[in-house]
């Protein structure tokens with residue numbers, strides 16, 4: 001692929017893109033959100049080419065998936081080698097070594113010290129697994145589950161019932177899975193408890209759970225699981241205060257409740273650690289992972305403490321989970337990230353990116369808050385710094401103008417730009433993309 005990027009040769013969507021979009025609208029159910037009319041033909045590293053020959057810099061990694069870069073060489077080689085050997089043989093019914101090797105590899109990077117793995121095909125399926133494992137572990141004697149407002153856990157019934165980031169994701173689908181209670185997430189920039197500092201916001205959420213949920217609504221002995229994203233993704237790239245997860249861990253331990261970390265978006269190196277919750281040295285009982293795990297091949301996993309991964313034979317399974325080709329890709333991703341010291345790179349560069357946007361805030365009045373870890377960075381846009389009214393239309397305008405200039409950046413929450421390039425992006429490309437996004441934010445701030 002050519003290296004000159006970005007390069008716009010025809011205003012997107014070009015003629016070929018328009019033709020494909022028209023057919024897509026006729027043939028494919030249009031229930032997706034879809035950000036802008038990008039029709040992808042080819043991608044390599046952090047560069048994407050559309051069907052009309054436009055070249056873009058990818059600042060969303062195909063939705064936080066290709067962490068090791070599009071068509072990472074090592075991953076492609078591993079896939080090819082595996083395809084020549086074994087493509088499928090249902091792990092539900094039989095055995096193969098790739099599954100065992102993959103589990104050893106996954107556990108080696110997991111914060112769960114003594115664990116077991118259950119393979120899935122997607123993030124939502126990992127979440128379904130977490131729900132069943134937790135309720136099953138207590139033999140359904142603890143029917144309640146606590147999740148957080150602003151959370152996104154997926155679209156299947158269990159995952160959707162835990163999700164609370166946009167009403168449209170749940171509207172029209174009731175009755176949802178019963179027994180799920182939502183509580184506020186500590187969102188320091190917009191703390192629902194009007195706390196003065198991030199730590200006070202964290203304390204207020206823990207206090208609310210103790211005093212109002214356990215004190216007035218549900219006895220904690222009936223709660224099996226608390227599930228949280230270490231950094232809320234779709235909800236707006238929201239980083240909780242440092243005291244939150246350690247205190248949540250203490251609270252769940254006190255009541256014998258399992259704690260699950262939804263690492264579907266924040267996991268696999270995205271935040272500069274293998275799993276997001278590792279930023280706070282907390283060992284959860286369960287982890288849900290997917291997205292970046294196999295760099296674009298469908299794969300997910302639940303990692304859980306051995307003592308908890310106890311669903312009986314026949315009670316939970318799938319046909320494709322732990323596909324050997326996807327596992328070969330996952331093993332190559334882990335090897336590659338370790339060898340190239342990707343986590344250290346991302347932790348360091350992420351700080352520089354945050355500084356760039358924080359400095360830019362003095363010239364671009366739309367920037368209300370900059371937050372994140374590694375390459376999971378949110379730039380929240382507001383119309384007014386005092387009222388913090390979300391600058392939703394402006395966010396869409398910045399996203400669209402950046403797209404037309406050759407940078408693929410998307411939103412999260414109501415008005416947050418998410419900066420989530422492949423973890424391998426060349427520094428030159430990264431800064432080119434940031435300059436384009438930055439100058440576009442300034443342009444729209446002035447208008």
Ligand SMILES: Cc1ncc(COP(=O)(O)O)c(C=O)c1O
Nearest residue numbers: 122123124152153154233264265
């Ligand atoms: C935190 C989180 N959990 C779960 C999911 C659902 O994953 P999938 O789309 O693979 O079902 C997502 C997807 O964006 C996610 O960000």
